[in-house]
Amino acid sequence: MKLIHRMGRFVGKVSDHLVGGLLILSVLLNVAQVFTRYALNDPLFWTEEMVRYTTVWLTFAGAAAASLYGDHMDMNLFLDVKNARFQAWHQAILQLIVLGFCILIIWQGTLFCVLNGMQTAPATGLRMVYVYGATVVGGVMLAIVSIHKIVAALYPASDNVEAGVPA
Incomplete structure (x- = not known):
């Protein structure tokens, strides 16, 4: 149980840093594009494409x-039920559904990478496997977080780790 909690928190930290770095990169690319377009009158042709791909990675990495x-969308249908055991099982079942979708995303994302990954981006020449790989990496990260949340819901005080509280 302790390993699962550590992995969940580790993925959260990695996701935080990855999203922060990608957000900074996206802003810098946008600033470079605006500067070169309006100040130098010679725009960088590849920045718009890179910002788009950075946004794809931001989306999938940020989901975890x-x-x-x-902060993610949640189902509050049974929020008024005060039974703690029911709430724990409810959260575990919801996270199992999320985990099922994560497995689907990982599977289909991997197939998509294998089948279409050799394509190259028009402006940068970047192999698209690096863009499409965001689905697989994000799916794995979200799956680990879902497993962490299932364990946290069903065993809230296991190994002296508070349920749902990332460290």
Whole structure:
């Protein structure tokens, strides 16, 4: 149990740093594009494409952190039920559904990378496997967080780790 909690928190930290770095990169690319377009009158042709691909990675990597911290979309249908055991099982079942979708995303993302990964981006020449790989990496990260949340819901005080509280 302790390993699962550590992995969940580790993925949250990795996701935080990855999203932060990608956000900084995206802003710098946008600033470079605006500067070269309006100040130098010679725009960088590849920055728009890179910002688009950075946004794809931001989306998939950020899903894990958003889920871990409870900022992701949630189902509150049974929020008024005060039974703690029911709430724990409810959260575990919801996370099992999320885990099922993660497995689907990982599987289909891997197939997509294998079948279409050799394509290259028009402006940068970047192999698209690096862009499509965001689905696989994000799916794995979200799956680890989902497993962490299932264990946290069903065993809230296991190994002296508070349930759902990332460290």
